[in-house]
Amino acid sequence: MMPPHAAGAALEARNVGFSYAALELKDICLSLAPGTITGIVGPNGSGKTTLLRLLDGILAPASGQVLLNGSVPLSALSRREIARRIAMVPQNGGGSPFHTVFQFAMQGRTPHLPRLGFETAADEAVVREALEMTRLGDYLHARVAEISGGEKQRLLLARALAQQPEILLLDEFTANLDINFQVELMRLIRQLTRERRLATAAVSHEINLLAAFCDRIVLMKEGRIRRQGSVAEVLTRDNLRKLFGLDFLVRPLPSGVPEVLPVMDESGQS
Amino acid sequence: MRRLSHRRVAAVSLAMLGLWLLLVLLSLNIGSVPIGPGRSAGLLWHRLLHGGGGTPAEVILFSVRLPRILLGSLVGAALAVAGTAFQCLLRNPLADPYVLGVSTGASMGTIIYSILAASSGSLAASGAGIYGRPLAAFLGAVMTVAAVYVVGGAGRQAGEGSQRLLLAGVVLASFLSSVNVFLLTGTDQADLRGIFYWLIGDLSRPVDASIYLVAAVVFGGFLILYGHGQSLNLLSAGEEDALILGVEVRRVKAAVYLVASLITGAVVSVSGPIAYIGLICPHLGRMLFGSDNRILLPAVLVFGAIFTLGADTVARTVLAPVELPVGVITAICGAPLFIYLLYRRRYP
Numbered sequence: 001m002m003p004p005h006a007a008g009a010a011l012e013a014r015n016v017g018f019s020y021a022a023l024e025l026k027d028i029c030l031s032l033a034p035g036t037i038t039g040i041v042g043p044n045g046s047g048k049t050t051l052l053r054l055l056d057g058i059l060a061p062a063s064g065q066v067l068l069n070g071s072v073p074l075s076a077l078s079r080r081e082i083a084r085r086i087a088m089v090p091q092n093g094g095g096s097p098f099h100t101v102f103q104f105a106m107q108g109r110t111p112h113l114p115r116l117g118f119e120t121a122a123d124e125a126v127v128r129e130a131l132e133m134t135r136l137g138d139y140l141h142a143r144v145a146e147i148s149g150g151e152k153q154r155l156l157l158a159r160a161l162a163q164q165p166e167i168l169l170l171d172e173f174t175a176n177l178d179i180n181f182q183v184e185l186m187r188l189i190r191q192l193t194r195e196r197r198l199a200t201a202a203v204s205h206e207i208n209l210l211a212a213f214c215d216r217i218v219l220m221k222e223g224r225i226r227r228q229g230s231v232a233e234v235l236t237r238d239n240l241r242k243l244f245g246l247d248f249l250v251r252p253l254p255s256g257v258p259e260v261l262p263v264m265d266e267s268g269q270s
Numbered sequence: 271m272r273r274l275s276h277r278r279v280a281a282v283s284l285a286m287l288g289l290w291l292l293l294v295l296l297s298l299n300i301g302s303v304p305i306g307p308g309r310s311a312g313l314l315w316h317r318l319l320h321g322g323g324g325t326p327a328e329v330i331l332f333s334v335r336l337p338r339i340l341l342g343s344l345v346g347a348a349l350a351v352a353g354t355a356f357q358c359l360l361r362n363p364l365a366d367p368y369v370l371g372v373s374t375g376a377s378m379g380t381i382i383y384s385i386l387a388a389s390s391g392s393l394a395a396s397g398a399g400i401y402g403r404p405l406a407a408f409l410g411a412v413m414t415v416a417a418v419y420v421v422g423g424a425g426r427q428a429g430e431g432s433q434r435l436l437l438a439g440v441v442l443a444s445f446l447s448s449v450n451v452f453l454l455t456g457t458d459q460a461d462l463r464g465i466f467y468w469l470i471g472d473l474s475r476p477v478d479a480s481i482y483l484v485a486a487v488v489f490g491g492f493l494i495l496y497g498h499g500q501s502l503n504l505l506s507a508g509e510e511d512a513l514i515l516g517v518e519v520r521r522v523k524a525a526v527y528l529v530a531s532l533i534t535g536a537v538v539s540v541s542g543p544i545a546y547i548g549l550i551c552p553h554l555g556r557m558l559f560g561s562d563n564r565i566l567l568p569a570v571l572v573f574g575a576i577f578t579l580g581a582d583t584v585a586r587t588v589l590a591p592v593e594l595p596v597g598v599i600t601a602i603c604g605a606p607l608f609i610y611l612l613y614r615r616r617y618p
Binding site (some may be wrong): 058080081088092095099104107116121122163 | 361407503504508509511513514564
């Protein structure tokens with residue numbers, strides 16, 4: 001495990017605790033470094049979404065702190081200030097179904113506008129670029145109600161990119177996407193993470209997708225971080241078996257990235 | 271879709287104000303005593319420059335018709351703006367102060383205040399006399415919103431929430447209007463027809479000095495809501511999204527509910543609960559100017575005035591010399607629209 005108080009972290013959770021209904025998050029120490037993607041893996045109900053909401057300041061930690069740039073606690077910032085620096089792609093993004101794709105993505109510019117101001121041509125350019133990158137350039141005037149689930153997912157990413165954040169949080173981001181879009185968008189996210197020095201965190205059940213694109217992996221179970229570190233360090237058969245209570249086949253690909261397969265065949269059980 | 275700017279908002283608002291002014295002049299000329307447009311414009315001009323005289327035509331124009339025109343405009347503007355705010359917060363195009371029971375709650379506050387004031391003469395004599403009515407109406411409005419939230423919000427799931435709130439509002443509105451009738455029948459009131467009219471929404475009763483307070487509340491409230499335009503846009507996309515995009519959701523929601531209830535209560539204390547203005551005006555405003563609250567709110571403010579003034583002009587002329595309460599006309603226009611929206615609404 002890496003030292004919890006990493007230098008140069010864009011966003012850092014220090015001993016964060018939080019409890020909510022049946023779930024209790026305890027002693028969460030996690031730092032997101034600029035230019036890296038951190039994948040968060042864990043069974044349902046392990047607190048992954050709650051962790052992302054704590055990292056975005058939507059939930060306030062009951063103990064510990066979430067710090068921006070290693071020094072500024074999120075609790076000291078307004079929602080608007082946070083939204084200029086942290087963008088989140090939520091699991092079930094809302095949106096008025098009567099908005100057009102372009103109007104929806106434009107919402108990402110709101111935190112940057114003056115209080116009583118309006119979007120300018122520069123804001124439109126940012127939004128257009130974000131929609132082009134997410135392959136929605138041909139849908140600008142389509143209604144949000146009319147686009148497919150996968151297109152909606154890409155639209156939520158476009159809105160987050162329009163925020164021009166320093167930190168990007170993705171919750172079950174690939175859930176509604178075809179395999180080709182999963183790969184294409186993870187490529188885009190990795191490229192943006194590197195070029196714009198974003199600190200990115202992605203929650204997903206697609207372990208192999210995270211293994212291929214992340215720099216670090218965090219394993220969560222029952223509100224605690226069980227393991228964190230490089231992909232090869234963390235995604236081992238032993239760790240995964242403890243996490244999911246299921247046997248896994250783990251083998252390294254030629255690139256060195258581990259490939260993970262759950263063992264589902266009853267007869268093949270060891 | 272053209273980009274919004276301060277210029278465009280100002281242009282739309284001025285155009286709407288011009289339209290309203292035209293309707294004011296037109297409405298001045300309509301009534302049981304015909305006074306031609308040229309004559310009334312001349313008298314108005316003379317009055318603005320040199321002060322008023324006491325001819326019968328002037329009394330009709332400036333003591334009877336003009337106050338009623340201004341009152342109708344104020345009430346309509348307020349209800350339309352409050353409706354726009356409620357629709358954003360509940361993310362439901364069917365919400366408005368009347369449907370949600372807020373108007374009926376406000377009128378109950380007014381009625382209870384009037385009964386108390388009548389039974390203890392001191393209340394009316396003291397300073398509370400002028401401000402007591404709007405204050406009581408505001409309390410009635412706020413308590414109704416709270417009750418709608420408790421009834422409709424219990425154990426709600428995301429998504430179905432606004433439907434339940436709306437249903438709770440509809441039920442509460444019919445309950446409260448029965449209570450209102452009960453309260454009024456129990457009191458010893460001579461002016462039954464006046465009360466009956468007021469319960470439907472009526473602009474024919476004379477106003478007192480509290481109208482200045484009501485006007486200040488309406489315009490102050492509008493400015494506060496306008497200041498929250500960006501936040502209201504994001505809130506209509508959903509609360510979680512609004513949080514992510516930088517809205518202090520709890521604070522903004524509380525402020526907007528309070529202000530929308532306040533301006534509803536303020537005007538209802540004067541006009542009674544007029545139906546559906548808060549439903550029709552935002553809806554037509556959205557068709558004309560789009561759903562961005564930064565242009566919709568000012569447009570709807572004037573549009574509400576235009577619509578209500580038009581409805582009231584019809585109300586006082588269609589069966590002349592008998593005058594209908596304005597609420598009859600707005601309900602006749604509004605109920606079919608409500609049904610149409612209900613029918614057409616696509617559930618995502």
